[in-house]
Amino acid sequence: MPAQALIVCEHCDTVHRRVELAPGAAARCHTCGGPLYHRSRLELNAMLALTIAGIIVFAVANAYPLVTLSSQGIRNEAALWQMVASAWNSHIALVAAIAALTVFFFPLLQLALYAYILLPLSLHRVPRGFAAAMHLLRQLRPWSMVEVFLIGVLVTIIKIGSLADVVLQPGIWSFGVLTALLTALAGFDTRELWQAADEAQR
Amino acid sequence: MTAELRAAALHLVSCDACSLVVNESTAAEHPGHCPRCHEVLHRRKPDSLRRSWAYLIAAAILYIPANLLPALHTTRLFGRSDDTILSGVVELWQDGSWDLAIIVFTASIVVPLLKIGVLAMLLITTQRGSTWRQRERTRLYRIIEFIGQWSMLDVFAVALLVTLVHFGAFARIEPGGGIIAFGAVVLLTMLATKSFDPRLIWDAPAARPPPRTDQHHD
Numbered sequence: 001m002p003a004q005a006l007i008v009c010e011h012c013d014t015v016h017r018r019v020e021l022a023p024g025a026a027a028r029c030h031t032c033g034g035p036l037y038h039r040s041r042l043e044l045n046a047m048l049a050l051t052i053a054g055i056i057v058f059a060v061a062n063a064y065p066l067v068t069l070s071s072q073g074i075r076n077e078a079a080l081w082q083m084v085a086s087a088w089n090s091h092i093a094l095v096a097a098i099a100a101l102t103v104f105f106f107p108l109l110q111l112a113l114y115a116y117i118l119l120p121l122s123l124h125r126v127p128r129g130f131a132a133a134m135h136l137l138r139q140l141r142p143w144s145m146v147e148v149f150l151i152g153v154l155v156t157i158i159k160i161g162s163l164a165d166v167v168l169q170p171g172i173w174s175f176g177v178l179t180a181l182l183t184a185l186a187g188f189d190t191r192e193l194w195q196a197a198d199e200a201q202r
Numbered sequence: 203m204t205a206e207l208r209a210a211a212l213h214l215v216s217c218d219a220c221s222l223v224v225n226e227s228t229a230a231e232h233p234g235h236c237p238r239c240h241e242v243l244h245r246r247k248p249d250s251l252r253r254s255w256a257y258l259i260a261a262a263i264l265y266i267p268a269n270l271l272p273a274l275h276t277t278r279l280f281g282r283s284d285d286t287i288l289s290g291v292v293e294l295w296q297d298g299s300w301d302l303a304i305i306v307f308t309a310s311i312v313v314p315l316l317k318i319g320v321l322a323m324l325l326i327t328t329q330r331g332s333t334w335r336q337r338e339r340t341r342l343y344r345i346i347e348f349i350g351q352w353s354m355l356d357v358f359a360v361a362l363l364v365t366l367v368h369f370g371a372f373a374r375i376e377p378g379g380g381i382i383a384f385g386a387v388v389l390l391t392m393l394a395t396k397s398f399d400p401r402l403i404w405d406a407p408a409a410r411p412p413p414r415t416d417q418h419h420d
Contacts, residue, residue, distance in 0.1 A: 006223040008209040008216030011340050012404040015207045015214060015223075032340040032404070037221070069366060083365045090368055092377045095361040095385065102354070131239045135219055142392065145351050145358075152358030155306055158299045159290075159363055163373055194220040194238060 007036055040188045044122045044196065047188055051114040054181040058111060061174035062104070066153060071164035079171060080104065102145040107182065110144050113137045114185060117193065124200045137190060147179045208404070215243045247399040251325060257394035258321050264383045264390065265314060272378035273360055286380055287311070287356055309355040310384070317346045317353075317391045324398060331406040343400045350395055353388040357381060 007018050012032040021027060026038035040047075065077035080103065087096035113133050120127040127133065153175070157166050209216055213226040217236040224236060224243060236243055272284035285293065287310050294303035320342050327334060360381045367375045 006214070007221060008214065008223055010216065010218070010221075011344065011400045012336075013208045013210055013216075013401040014404075015209050015212060032337055032400075034340060034344060067366070078366055083362065086368055087361055087365045090364060090376075092361055092364060092381075094382065095357060095377070098354075098385065099358060099361055103358075131241075134239065135241065138219055142351060142396075145354055148351055148354050149358050151305065152355050152362055155294070155302050155355070155359040156362040156366060158294065158297065158302055159359070160366055162297070163367065191219075191221040194222065198238075 009034055009036055037192065038189055039192070044118060047114070047185065048118040048122050050181055050185050051111055051118060054111045054178060054185065055115065057174050057178045057181060058108060061171055061178050064171035064174065065169040066171040066175070067157065067169055068167045069160070069164045070167075077169070099149070102143055103149045106140050106144040107146050107178070110137065110140050110182070113140075121193065121196055121200060126197045126200050130197055134190065134193065141186070144182065146175065146182055150175050150179050210245055210405075215245055217241055217243060246401055246405075247397060250397055250399040250402060251329060253397040254321065254394045255325055257390045257397060258318065258325070261314075261387050261390035261394060262318050262322075264387045265318065268314075268380055268384035268387050269311075271380035271383060273356070273380035273384065274363065275376040275378055277374040277376075284378065287384060290356075306356060306359070309352045313349055313353050314384075314387055314391060317350070317395065320346050321391070321394055321398065324403070328402050328406075333406045336403050336406070339403050340400050343395075343398065343403075347395050350388075350392045353391070354385070357385040357388065 005018055007016050007027075008014070009016065009029040009032060011034040012029060014029055014031040016027070016030065016036060018037075019027070021037075021039040023039055027036040028034065029036050062080055065079045066083075067078055069076045069078065084096050084100045084104070087093070087099065113136060116127055117130065117133050117137070150172075153172060157168075160166055209223070215224050215226055216222070217224065217239060219241040220236060220239040222236055222238045234243055235241065269287060271286070273287050273290060274285040276283045276285065291303050291307045291311070294300075294306060324339055324343060327339065360377055364375050364377050367373055
């Protein structure tokens with residue numbers, strides 16, 4: 001039996017035989033009930049479309065301010081990068097660095113890697129350095145926190161409401177859309193891309 | 203093939219990265235590495251219990267200053283106030299944003315405590331080779347793995363608050379030691395969760411449940 005015909009549950013080590021799934025269906029482990037693998041409703045091309053949309057929205061989200069603040073005649077706009085720079089210069093350089101990584105660099109790198117992997121795969125070719133790109137993508141996943149940041153902004157707007165007038169700007173809506181796109185992308189089981197690469201090589 | 207066969211017993215290793223199933227005895231040119239993606243193959247995560255305990259204990263210790271030290275120092279025209287994470291939640295509630303207060307309370311107080319408690323329980327039961335409720339314990343593990351990053355919420359909120367207020371120059375807000383400790387707790391519990399290997403739950407000596415007689419289709 002070829003090895004690809006088997007799958008081992010990552011949560012309890014039970015061996016299962018792979019079966020072809022209908023789109024949108026998921027296989028669960030017989031022993032522990034954990035998810036084994038699923039077949040996404042999305043085809044590779046749809047994933048690629050989501051990725052490209054994500055890159056565009058990412059650019060918009062960072063080009064526009066998130067909010068404007070006004071208090072006693074002073075009006076200020078705050079874009080993500082201005083805030084990170086300002087936080088870096090006050091006493092929370094560490095937090096600024098974490099925010100810059102988890103809200104800017106990691107999601108950007110994630111999108112770039114998706115594009116790099118999916119574009120050739122959709123043409124049935126395997127990109128150079130596929131394994132390295134896939135490993136990096138896997139490591140990045142838990143450290144990309146755009147959705148957490150978004151809720152953080154909402155909390156802050158409420159807290160700051162007593163001190164200043166806050167108006168939401170296009171940047172914040174773009175972050176909302178970006179969150180939705182990244183969540184949709186995360187719904188795809190990236191390990192299945194290895195199978196796609198195997199098929200492309202054949 | 204029955205569902206009760208385990209990879210370790212068959213000398214099979216599943217690659218963590220690409221889920222390729224490799225036969226240990228016939229491992230090809232690069233022993234110990236996945237032939238497809240070249241990742242190092244592990245039967246179990248290395249040093250799982252010890253690493254997980256180390257991160258967890260560090261997280262539990264830092265949880266104390268994270269909640270006792272102020273997360274925010276605020277200076278306004280009328281004086282100065284210090285807020286801990288909990289008093290920040292109370293303030294949100296009193297301002298009428300009970301929905302956000304519940305979200306922040308859940309993300310910053312309930313989730314970290316739950317994670318520390320659940321991980322400690324999993325580590326102790328696994329170390330003792332317990333066969334108690336393996337399915338449910340595995341499920342708990344998946345839950346804490348999933349909710350991990352949401353605890354960063356308060357760290358972001360404080361950073362944003364400090365920064366935005368700094369921008370507007372209408373009050374002075376400074377971060378306190380509490381939020382730094384709290385951020386460390388979140389990162390450490392995420393690392394502790396990643397280090398724990400749920401397969402160890404099923405490695406307990408008497409772990410094999412009696413073969414099922416009922417027909418189970420799902």
